[in-house]
Amino acid sequence: MSIRLRSARLKAIVQKFTGRRILVLGDLILDCYLQGKARRLSPEAPVPVVRVEQEQWIPGGAGNVAVNLADLGAQVELVGIIGEDSEGARLKGLFSQRGISTAGLFCDPERPTSVKYRVIAEHQQVVRFDKEQTHTLSENLQQRLLRCLQAAISRSQCLVISDYGKGVISRRFLGQALRWGRREKRKVIVDPKVEHFLYYRRVTCLTPNLQEAIAGMRALQVEADGDVEMLGRRILAKLGLGSLIITRGEQGMTVFENGARIRVSHIPTQAREVFDVTGAGDTVVASLSLALAAGATLLEAAQVANAAAGIVVGKLGTATVSPAELAAVL
Numbered sequence: 001m002s003i004r005l006r007s008a009r010l011k012a013i014v015q016k017f018t019g020r021r022i023l024v025l026g027d028l029i030l031d032c033y034l035q036g037k038a039r040r041l042s043p044e045a046p047v048p049v050v051r052v053e054q055e056q057w058i059p060g061g062a063g064n065v066a067v068n069l070a071d072l073g074a075q076v077e078l079v080g081i082i083g084e085d086s087e088g089a090r091l092k093g094l095f096s097q098r099g100i101s102t103a104g105l106f107c108d109p110e111r112p113t114s115v116k117y118r119v120i121a122e123h124q125q126v127v128r129f130d131k132e133q134t135h136t137l138s139e140n141l142q143q144r145l146l147r148c149l150q151a152a153i154s155r156s157q158c159l160v161i162s163d164y165g166k167g168v169i170s171r172r173f174l175g176q177a178l179r180w181g182r183r184e185k186r187k188v189i190v191d192p193k194v195e196h197f198l199y200y201r202r203v204t205c206l207t208p209n210l211q212e213a214i215a216g217m218r219a220l221q222v223e224a225d226g227d228v229e230m231l232g233r234r235i236l237a238k239l240g241l242g243s244l245i246i247t248r249g250e251q252g253m254t255v256f257e258n259g260a261r262i263r264v265s266h267i268p269t270q271a272r273e274v275f276d277v278t279g280a281g282d283t284v285v286a287s288l289s290l291a292l293a294a295g296a297t298l299l300e301a302a303q304v305a306n307a308a309a310g311i312v313v314g315k316l317g318t319a320t321v322s323p324a325e326l327a328a329v330l
Contacts, residue, residue, distance in 0.1 A: 010304055010307075013304060014304065015327075016295065017074060018073035019075060020074050020075065021075045022069050022074045022076055022156060022157065023077045023078075023152050023158070023159045024078050024160045025062070025159065025160070025161050026061060026161055026168060027062055027080065027081075027114065027164035027169070028060075028081065029059070029060035029064075029114045030059065030060060030063070031116050033054075033057075033058070034050070034119045036050045036121060037121060038050045038051075038121035038122065048121060050119055050121045050126060052119075057094065059094050060116060061166070062078070062080055062162035062164065063080075063094075064282040064320075065162045065286045066078045066098075067098055067100070068286035068287065069160075069289075069290060070099055071320040071321065071322055072287065072320075072323055073290075075101075076098075076099075076101065077101045078100055078102065078104055079104035079148055079152060080106075080168060081106055081108045081137065081166075082106075082108070082113045083112040087112065087115050092105060104148045104149070106144055106148075108138075115132070116128060116129075117130070134165060137173075142172075146176055146177070149180065156186065157186065158188075158292060159189070161189070162282065162285065163196055165193040165195055174199050178203065188203045189288060191281055191282065192206055192208050198239070200239060201239050202239070203242065204242045205292075205298070206244050207245045207285050208247070209248070210248050210249070213231055213232070219231055219234075225254075225266065228246060228248070231246075232244055232264065233256070236258050241256075242258055243257050243258060245305075252268040253284075255267065255298065257299075267306045269309075269310060270310030270311075280309050280313050283312040283321060284305045287301075287307075287308035287309075287326070288304070291305065308321045310329065
């Protein structure tokens with residue numbers, strides 16, 4: 001079933017975003033964009049020489065989810081890890097500028113802050129290089145994070161887990177977080193990592209893209225709508241999810257609601273032009289969780305998230321959406 005919901009109702013949901021309390025747990029990344037012009041090849045190797053004219057630092061990973069939420073009007077608490085380095089201090093400062101609570105950020109002396117550097121020449125990405133360590137957190141650090149998380153869950157309306165596979169999310173750690181979420185009757189929305197796909201049992205909503213859903217279930221290539229529906233039903237049954245949203249790029253998203261019978265709905269994309277899909281999944285999980293916290297049904301929240309994703313892919317780089325932009329396209 002393809003569905004479009006009434007514009008007035010969706011706009012009313014967006015108007016309720018301000019002040020909703022959302023807790024974000026996950027892997028923090030600092031995105032660095034080095035932009036300039038390339039006019040010649042290097043004499044040292046057959047690669048362009050980029051003369052950097054602009055340097056931009058933006059929160060990525062779970063940090064991008066938090067920034068998306070803050071720009072949409074939410075009160076955001078963030079639980080995660082940074083390194084004892086200048087990049088970690090920079091990331092913490094960027095959160096503070098957005099009004100995002102950093103009380104839940106802990107320094108890990110055994111790893112650097114995760115940083116993705118992108119070199120861009122004339123709007124074309126030339127190379128990306130990453131600085132990171134992805135080993136599991138120490139027992140002491142996990143316990144500190146869990147104590148902070150336990151207190152923060154009770155203050156929040158919704159828990160968002162943004163798993164980028166950088167070491168914060170492990171089976172045991174996630175299990176405890178989900179138990180607390182269920183005990184406090186909080187909605188738990190998860191943006192999954194393929195390697196951890198089978199960890200996310202009994203969450204309120206899982207939001208993989210199509211390739212993550214295929215890889216997570218070790219399925220054969222899925223193309224037609226009927227194949228996607230079969231895959232979604234398998235995921236719901238396997239993980240005991242409350243709901244599932246599979247994002248499908250230019251084909252929109254497919255929404256699965258669990259219950260006495262499974263309800264499947266398709267929402268077509270709203271993107272007009274696609275410049276950059278970086279961070280689109282972060283925008284989906286942020287706007288979806290905020291809409292649910294504002295009292296939306298799952299289908300209403302998915303429609304809002306779909307519209308938000310359509311806006312953000314029309315921007316270059318890691319980007320966010322404002323309530324005014326969202327209301328305009330709804």
